[in-house]
Amino acid sequence: MLNNLLFKFFSQNTSHSESPRISRKFSQLLFWLALSLVCLPSNGFAQTECPSVNVKIQNISNNTGVIACAIFESEEGFPGKFLKYASKVMITQISGTDASFEFSDVLPGKYAIAVIHDENYNGELDKNFFGVPKEGYGFSSGAEVTLSAPSFSDAEFLYDGGVLQMSIDLSY
Numbered sequence: 047m048l049n050n051l052l053f054k055f056f057s058q059n060t061s062h063s064e065s066p067r068i069s070r071k072f073s074q075l076l077f078w079l080a081l082s083l084v085c086l087p088s089n090g091f092a093q094t095e096c097p098s099v100n101v102k103i104q105n106i107s108n109n110t111g112v113i114a115c116a117i118f119e120s121e122e123g124f125p126g127k128f129l130k131y132a133s134k135v136m137i138t139q140i141s142g143t144d145a146s147f148e149f150s151d152v153l154p155g156k157y158a159i160a161v162i163h164d165e166n167y168n169g170e171l172d173k174n175f176f177g178v179p180k181e182g183y184g185f186s187s188g189a190e191v192t193l194s195a196p197s198f199s200d201a202e203f204l205y206d207g208g209v210l211q212m213s214i215d216l217s218y
Contacts, residue, residue, distance in 0.1 A: 097207055099149040103161055105216045107182060109140045111165035115147045118158045121198035125160035129169055158201035159186035161214050182216035
């Protein structure tokens with residue numbers, strides 16, 4: 047009896063002349079849509095690199111501790127107070143003699159980067175009695191330490207909002 051009811055229901059719904067025509071038009075629309083997607087150039091859907099500042103740290107002397115890389119938007123706190131004033135800080139365990147960092151969501155502008163090899167995990171660059179660093183350090187734009195740490199303007203670089211690759215060598 048249930049089979050008879052189902053048969054009657056489906057036979058009544060397919061007896062209308064509009065239903066097959068709508069179904070055929072819908073099928074044709076789906077076919078042309080699928081065909082047009084297949085014909086699109088493949089690079090239209092290719093994944094592109096996201097805008098970011100990519101920093102490769104080189105010359106890590108040992109695997110003790112962590113590498114901290116901080117990006118600053120202004121001279122305030124640069125370079126020593128990165129935990130308080132840096133706009134972004136990334137820290138990674140050391141594996142080998144190189145480390146890499148990727149800063150995304152960075153707006154175009156002027157920035158400076160400071161890197162430290164924090165061998166004792168205290169979150170700062172340790173110095174001796176005379177103020178000479180006892181741990182590795184490095185700065186963007188090849189800024190060097192003379193009698194004091196470099197200024198923000200010495201390490202400054204311009205970021206245009208695209209993909210920027212840079213390398214920073216650590217000094218010990």
